[in-house]
Structures are given as C-alpha cells and as structure tokens.
Amino acid sequence: MAGPAGAGGAHARDVAALRVDLLRWYDDEGRDLPWRDKPHGRFRRRKQPDPYRVWLSEVMLQQTRVETVRPYYESWLARFPDVAALAAASEDDVTVAWSGLGYYARARNLHRAAQRIARDGWPNGRSAWKRLPGVGDYTSAAIASIVDGEPVAAVDGNVQRVVARLDAIAEDVGHLAGRKAVAAAAGEFVDPDRPGDWNQAVMDLGATVCTPVPRCPDCPVAIHCRALAAGTQDTLPVRSARRAPTPQDVHFGMVMAEGRLLLVKRPEKRLLAGTWALPGGESATRLVDHVARQAGLHVSVSESAASAKHTFTHRVWDMRVHQCHILDVLPHEPAWEVQWVPLNRLEAVGLSTAMKRALAAAGLPVV
Ligand code: SF4
DSSP states (O other), X not given: OOOSOOGGGOOOOOHHHHHHHHHHHHHHHOOOOTTSOOGGGOXXXXXXXXXXXXXXXXXXXXXXXXXXXXXXHHHHHHHSOSHHHHHHSOHHHXXXXXXXXXXXXXXXXXXXXXXXXXXXOOOOSHHHHHTSTTXXXXXXXXXXXXXXOOOOOOOOHHHHHHHHHHTTOOSBTTSHHHHHHHHHHHHHHSOSXXXXXXXXXXXXXXXXXXXXXXXXXXXXTGGGOHHHHHTOTTTOSBOOOOOOOEEEEEEEEEEEETTEEEEEEOOTTSTTTTSEEOSEESOSTTHHHHHHHHHOEEEEEEEEEEEEEEEOSSEEEEEEEEEEEEEEEOSSOOSSOEEEEEGGGGGGSOBOHHHHHHHHHTTOSOO
16 A cells, blocks of 8 residues: 655555545445446446447536436437438438537537448547547547556546646646646556556546545545645646636628528538528628628618627627618529528527527517
C-alpha cells in the first residue's frame, strides 16, 4: 500500500494498489447507468458490452450531462434499437430523435457511422473506432476499452481533474504540456486486465467524489493521492480561464401561410446544420435577401421583433424574430431545403433548442 514520504518528499506510488482500491469501489459503488450491463446490481457478472449501446452513450455524453442523456438514450433505443435500424432511418427522423440534445453534428455523424457499420461491420480497436465520423480521441479510447478490452486511457475534463490531483500535476491542463503530463499519468494508471471498468471507475470518481470541490474524506483512493498529501487538492487542476462566448446578432424571418410556418433546413458547415429553422442571418437589413435566397420568397419584414437568447460553447445568439409577409414567389429554386409545417406539428420537426426558444418568444406553440 502506498504511503506518504518517499525520497525527496515524493508520495510513493503503488499503482497496483491504486487499481485494486478504485475498482473495488467501482464494483460496489459505481453509478447504475442504463448503458452499463449491471445484472442484479453487481458489476462482476456483467455480460459482454453491446457496442451499439456503448458507442451511442459515449457520443450522447460528449459535452452533455448524464442526467440530460438518460431519457434521450432510452427513447433513442426505443426508436432505433440497433445499428441496422439507425442506418435505415431518414436524416430527419434522426434529427427529430436528437432534438434538444444539442451539438447536432453528433446526430448526423452517428447516422453516417451507422451506415458504414451496417455495411462494413463493427470496428475493432481504438484506431478503427477513431476512423468513424464523430469519434475522437476520448470517445475512441472509452469505447475500445469498454467493448474491446484495449488498455487505453479515456481522458476528458473530469478525468483530467482526477488524474491531475492523483499525480499532483501542477502544469496548466489548458496547455499542451499539462495535457501531455495528464495523458501520460492516465495511461500509466489504466488497469490492463479491466481497462473499460478502470476508465468508467475514474469517470465515476470524478462525477461523484473528486468533483470540482473534492470530497476527499469519502474518497476510496485518498491514500494514493499526491495532491491530498501535498494539500493542493483544492487548487488542482490548473486550468487557464476559457474565453467568454462571443455575442452574435441573428435575425430570423417568420413567414406564415394558411396556418403553416415556413422552415428551412440549415446546411452543412453552419451552426445547427441539419436542423429545421426559420430563414435568416446576421444582418437585419439583409433579412429580405436571406429569405429570398434560402426560401425563394420575396417578403416584407416588420421592424418590431420578438427576442430570445441562446448560448453555445463559443457563441451567444441574440435572436430577433421578425414577422414577414409574402409579396411574391421568386422564380429561382430555394438554396436551402424548405418545408411548410402546420403549427400543431412543430414538435414533430427536428428543431434545435435555440430555434424552439426563438419560436416560443414569437408566441408559437413549442415547448
Ligand atoms: Fe480527488 Fe480528494 Fe480523492 Fe484526491 S483524495 S482523488 S483530490 S477526492
């Protein structure tokens, strides 16, 4: 068992004992999550993990909290129970099922990856997983360790925090040197016999005990923690401040005809690509042009507008929704896909949370 006070005041490290202690805690106290096979509440008698469920959960959990993901995960599986069902679904069905979860590129990537898997079979190993759209460093490591038993560390912000504290890493994890130091330590810690459980155990520790304000008296690996030994657990990890999201004005045109609302599908490479939205753009004075180009309609635009805000990771949309009236149908094809949706069917369309906010501010029936 590790004890404090090695040579030069270093905290001696027994990695084998650290693994035993954390995995024992995980077996008894790990979170009961719907994507983990935990028959009879005991981890030790798990089945072989289902790659579809593990992959789906890891993609949903990218930048999204567990409690937000739970209901989406369940309803997604009811709708697309396996990879073949997802591969066969339409893009709109996939966007609708994802609606409200944010970062819509994830849904489109899942869909594309499902089509590839349905054709070529499941990837095996981290580098094969990483070739799928939407699967990066963290997600590929998490899936490969859980599904394929590959001994690789999955390092996200929570794991960074735990590892930086366990190893008392004082470098800024916002910089490359700090991230490398954390990645090296995380790689050293991974249990080669239970890598998937190890990664999930570290995630659980970060989510429930080694939280931003750590609960060290309850920690199953406190005896191995170099930050606790040095009294630096509250100051680690060092992370340079993130830049505040940049404000951006966005003006939308609300065009109605015969009880239907005009929506356009946001194209690739735009924020919220693949979701249905009101036509519009950054300039109020060019809103007529935006509607003409995107939807093929010449409209007049009201000056007054309903307003709403939505915050993305790097941007805050200050949204204005202007009433528009159709003056003419233009001869050219709309540049974006268009549909007219009855107001009582808005909930069935793949709307982003940002767009729901804008429509609700304009008095339309969306939740
Ligand atoms: Fe985190 Fe405290 Fe446990 Fe160290 S002892 S790993 S700082 S909770």
